[in-house]
Amino acid sequence: MNPRRWRSALAVWAGLASLGYAQDQPFAIERPQAMIPVRSYLAPVIPPARLTNSNRLYGLIRAGSLYLTLQDALALAIENNLSLEIDRYDPLLAQSALERAKAGGPLRGVPSASAQVSSVDSGLGVNGSTVSAGLSNVGGSGAGGGGVNTTIQQIGVVAPNFDPNLQSAMTFSHLSQPQANTILSETDELIQSVHTYNTVVQEGLLTGGLVQYRDYEQYLKENSPSDLLNPAMGPHMDLTFRQPLLQGFGLRLNDRGIRIAKINAVASREAFRSQLLNLVVSVTNLYWDYASSLDELRLRQSALAITQKFVDDTKYEISVEALAGVELPRAEAELASRRQDLTIAQATMRQRAVQLKEALSHTEDAALEAAEIVPLDRLETPAAEDLPPLRQLLADSLDRRPDVALAKYKDQTDQMNLAGTTNPLLPTLTAQLQTYDRGAAGVPQPSGGQANQYFVGGYGTALKQILGRDFPNETAQLGFSIPFGNRFAQADYGIDQLQFRQGQLQSQRNQNQILVDISSAVSALRQARARYDAARDTRLLQEELLAGERQKTGASAFNAIMVDQRALIAARISEMSAVSSYVHARVALDQVLGETLEKSHISLDEGLSGRVARESALPAATPAGTP
Numbered sequence: 001m002n003p004r005r006w007r008s009a010l011a012v013w014a015g016l017a018s019l020g021y022a023q024d025q026p027f028a029i030e031r032p033q034a035m036i037p038v039r040s041y042l043a044p045v046i047p048p049a050r051l052t053n054s055n056r057l058y059g060l061i062r063a064g065s066l067y068l069t070l071q072d073a074l075a076l077a078i079e080n081n082l083s084l085e086i087d088r089y090d091p092l093l094a095q096s097a098l099e100r101a102k103a104g105g106p107l108r109g110v111p112s113a114s115a116q117v118s119s120v121d122s123g124l125g126v127n128g129s130t131v132s133a134g135l136s137n138v139g140g141s142g143a144g145g146g147g148v149n150t151t152i153q154q155i156g157v158v159a160p161n162f163d164p165n166l167q168s169a170m171t172f173s174h175l176s177q178p179q180a181n182t183i184l185s186e187t188d189e190l191i192q193s194v195h196t197y198n199t200v201v202q203e204g205l206l207t208g209g210l211v212q213y214r215d216y217e218q219y220l221k222e223n224s225p226s227d228l229l230n231p232a233m234g235p236h237m238d239l240t241f242r243q244p245l246l247q248g249f250g251l252r253l254n255d256r257g258i259r260i261a262k263i264n265a266v267a268s269r270e271a272f273r274s275q276l277l278n279l280v281v282s283v284t285n286l287y288w289d290y291a292s293s294l295d296e297l298r299l300r301q302s303a304l305a306i307t308q309k310f311v312d313d314t315k316y317e318i319s320v321e322a323l324a325g326v327e328l329p330r331a332e333a334e335l336a337s338r339r340q341d342l343t344i345a346q347a348t349m350r351q352r353a354v355q356l357k358e359a360l361s362h363t364e365d366a367a368l369e370a371a372e373i374v375p376l377d378r379l380e381t382p383a384a385e386d387l388p389p390l391r392q393l394l395a396d397s398l399d400r401r402p403d404v405a406l407a408k409y410k411d412q413t414d415q416m417n418l419a420g421t422t423n424p425l426l427p428t429l430t431a432q433l434q435t436y437d438r439g440a441a442g443v444p445q446p447s448g449g450q451a452n453q454y455f456v457g458g459y460g461t462a463l464k465q466i467l468g469r470d471f472p473n474e475t476a477q478l479g480f481s482i483p484f485g486n487r488f489a490q491a492d493y494g495i496d497q498l499q500f501r502q503g504q505l506q507s508q509r510n511q512n513q514i515l516v517d518i519s520s521a522v523s524a525l526r527q528a529r530a531r532y533d534a535a536r537d538t539r540l541l542q543e544e545l546l547a548g549e550r551q552k553t554g555a556s557a558f559n560a561i562m563v564d565q566r567a568l569i570a571a572r573i574s575e576m577s578a579v580s581s582y583v584h585a586r587v588a589l590d591q592v593l594g595e596t597l598e599k600s601h602i603s604l605d606e607g608l609s610g611r612v613a614r615e616s617a618l619p620a621a622t623p624a625g626t627p
Contacts, residue, residue: 028047028092029044029045029046029047029092029095029096030044030045031044031045032044032045047092049085050085050362050610051362051363052362052363053079053080053361053362053363053365053368054076054079054080054611056072056075056076056079056612056616057076057079057080057360057361057365057368058367059616059618060072060076060616060618061367061368061371062618064370064371064372065371065372065373065374066368066371066372066373066374067374067376067618068287068373068374068375068376069375069376069377069616070284070287070288070375070377071600071601071614071616072616073283073284073286073287073356073360074280074283074284074600074602074612075612075614075616076360076361077279077280077283077359077360078276078279078602078606078607078610078611078612079610079611079612080360080361080362081279081283081359081360081362082362083275083279084275084276084279084607084610085362085610087271087272087275087276088272088607088608088610090268090271090272091265091268091269091272091608093268094261094264094265094267094268095265095268097261097264097265098258098261098262098264098265100261101257101258101260101261102162102258102261103161103162103163104159104160104161104162104163104204159204159208159254159255159256159257160204160205160208160209160210160254161202161203161204162203162204162205162206163203164201164202164203165201165202165203166199166200166201167199167200167201167202168197168198168199168200169196169197169198170195170196170197170198171194171195171196171198172194172195172196173192173193173194173196174191174192174193174194175190175191175192175193175194176189176190176191176192177189177190177191177192178190184224184226185224185226186224186225186226187223187224187225189223190222190223190224191222191223192220192221192222192223193220193221193222193231194218194219194220195218195219196216196217196218196219197215197216197217197218198214198215198216199214199215199216200212200213200214200215201213201214205243205254206251206254206255207243207249207250207251207254208243208244208248208249208250208253208254209241209242209243209244210240210241210242210243211239211240211241212239212240212241212242213237213238213239213240214237214238214239214240214436215235215237216235216236216237216238217233217234217235217236217459218233218234218235219231219232219233220232220233220234225445227445228444228445228450228451228452229440229441229442229443229444229445229451229455229456230442230443230445231442231443232440232441232442232443232455233440233441233442233458233459233462234438234439234440234441234462235438235439235459235462235463235466236436236437236438236439236466237436237437237466238434238435238436238437238473239434239435239436240432240433240434241432241433241434242430242431242432243430243431243432244428244429244430245429245430245431246426246427246428246429247423247424247426247427247428247429248423248428249423250419250423252419253419253420253423256416256417256419256420259416260413260416260417263409263412263413263416264409264413266409267405267406267409267410269604269608270402270405270406270409271402271406272604272607272608273402273597273604273607274402274403274406276597276602276604276607277402277591277594277596277597279359280596280597280600280602281587281588281590281591281596282359283356283359283360284587284596284600285584285587286352286355286356286359287356287375287377288379288580288583288584288587289352289355289356289580290349290352290353290356290373290375291375291377291378291379292379292576292577292579292580293345293348293349293352294349294375295379295576296345296348296349296573296576296577297342297345297346297349299569299572299573299576300338300341300342300345300573301342302569303338303341303342303566303569304335304338304339304341304342306562306565306566306569307331307334307335307338307566308335310331310334310335310562310565311328311331311332311334311335313562314327314328314331315328334566353372353373356373357369357373379576379579379580379583380579381529381532381579381582381583385525385526385529387522387525390515390518390519390522393518393522393593394514394515394518396593396594396595397514397518397592397593397594398511398514399594400593400594400595400598401514401593401594402594403510404511404514404594407507407510408507410503410507411503411504411507414499414500414503415500417496418496418497418500420496421489421492421493421495421496421497422493424488424489424492424493425486425489425490425493427480427481427482427483428479428480428481428482429478429479429480429481430477430478430479430480431476431477431478432475432476432477432478432479433474433475433476433477434473434474434475434476434477435472435473435474435475436473437465437466437467437469437470437471437472437473438465438466438471438473439461439462439463439464439465439466439470439471440455440462440465441455441456441457441458441459441460441461441462441465442455442456442457443456444456514592517592518589518592518593521585521588521589521592521593522589524585524588524589525582525585525586525588525589527585528578528581528582528584528585529582531578531581531582532575532578532579532581532582534578535571535574535575535577535578536575536578538571538574538575539568539571539572539574539575542564542567542568542571543568545564545567546561546564546565546567546568549561549564601614
């Protein structure tokens with residue numbers, strides 16, 4: 001294949017490189033939309049980084065308040081959380097790595113043009129005649145065995161390049177050579193104009209071999225009177241097949257990179273699912289933390305109001321001399337303590353609001369920063385627990401948890417990688433078969449001897465000789481290499497096998513730990529339930545005690561009512577804290593069981609796309625009790 005015949009086509013392909021792409025892209029790598037010959041040389045469309053908050057966020061803000069259900073909070077986190085947005089690129093990276101693996105192993109080589117400057121085509125011109133006669137050993141003679149300049153050395157067993165690869169080099173040179181012996185050239189100075197074209201097409205095979213086609217042509221014009229054909233051209237074409245028979249041989253060996261990349265592409269989705277699950281857990285806990293801090297703030301405000309009333313009543317009782325004046329400092333100290341509790345509760349609520357807003361947004365936003373979060377869901381506990389046996393929980397979690405799936409994928413890829421250190425234990429045995437045909441043609445000089453009419457003509461004459469196999473050549477080569485001791489391969493094999501065994505043991509240890517984690521989470525849930533039941537009973541008893549004290553009269557009864565009211569506030573805060581602990585324990589159990597996404601009605605596709613299909617709806621009116 002002569003480069004002069006396809007470089008005009010390259011110019012046409014380059015002219016199409018300005019074709020535009022679609023502007024509205026999904027969150028995926030989009031292949032260029034162009035003609036097939038051009039598509040491979042255009043850059044894919046990479047999704048831009050999304051740095052703005054979704055419209056859902058602003059649709060939930062009304063009159064300076066952000067009204068949130070737990071589902072809306074999760075939807076905002078999926079659409080706007082920066083950490084998840086970063087993780088969203090990992091599956092795309094894995095997909096690109098798969099495409100790279102399908103292309104094969106080593107980087108493509110480039111034929112050296114400098115090696116062709118002084119190249120000699122055997123049988124062509126003065127120097128070529130010398131070479132063909134065996135009188136010179138000039139490198140790069142242009143005979144068969146092309147592709148020497150395209151060989152790339154690799155360490156270890158590396159898969160061939162599976163993409164067909166076209167390489168071409170063109171050299172134009174003007175050479176002057178002194179001729180101490182003028183018998184052949186009949187001139188004291190041999191002046192040559194040499195044009196060399198070298199084109200190679202090669203493709204690697206899954207067996208580890210290589211198929212290569214080479215088209216070589218040299219145009220020569222020189223000042224030698226003895227050169228009967230001047231100018232002359234000497235093309236040749238050759239086909240080479242090279243195949244390792246021991247080290248580097250095998251389909252399962254050479255396609256392991258592709259199989260591993262396919263598994264990694266699936267595993268990257270599981271890794272993202274793990275990050276999505278962790279985000280849902282984190283946002284759920286932040287939401288309930290904020291809701292509980294808001295409930296605690298209301299209880300602290302109620303406690304302050306009751307204490308303030310107690311101080312006012314104490315002042316009145318002292319003014320009518322029903323109580324001694326020493327009771328006022330005690331009441332005011334109690335009021336100061338309740339104010340401090342309220343201040344701490346306000347600071348806690350504000351801090352948790354900042355944390356929740358950070359998880360729900362891409363960037364700082366004035367409207368979001370000024371908005372006060374109003375949670376629309378309330379902390380609740382079910383009437384009873386209905387948990388299956390521990391072994392059933394373990395079996396379910398092993399089917400659902402993304403980290404378990406990732407561990408299985410890792411074991412599979414480690415098993416495939418073992419071939420990369422098992423095969424190098426073998427010696428190297430390589431077979432190479434090559435066939436090539438040559439031709440020569442040129443213009444006879446007007447003076448000098450009679451040129452053979454068979455070689456008179458242009459490129460067409462030489463090409464006819466090649467296609468007619470007038471000068472056929474075939475070679476077969478078998479190379480063998482064996483390292484004595486083979487310690488490098490033995491050591492690499494031992495390291496990989498030992499690490500694989502370690503991985504197997506770690507997987508079993510992690511599976512055992514899952515059972516322990518489930519047992520601990522179930523125990524924590526039951527303990528949280530018991531604390532809630534106790535706190536609820538304490539609150540009910542305190543309400544009955546306060547109702548009884550209110551039926552009494554007198555100064556002692558008044559003081560007892562104040563004490564019981566404070567105790568009731570403390571019991572309510574304790575109950576609210578117990579409910580919060582129970583909800584967190586339930587979230588932790590769902591996480592360890594791998595059920596978080598299902599129970600939160602979140603799909604993996606929504607996480608990958610960064611868009612939740614479910615629409616949010618504001619309440620018809622502001623919820624009661626909103627601060």
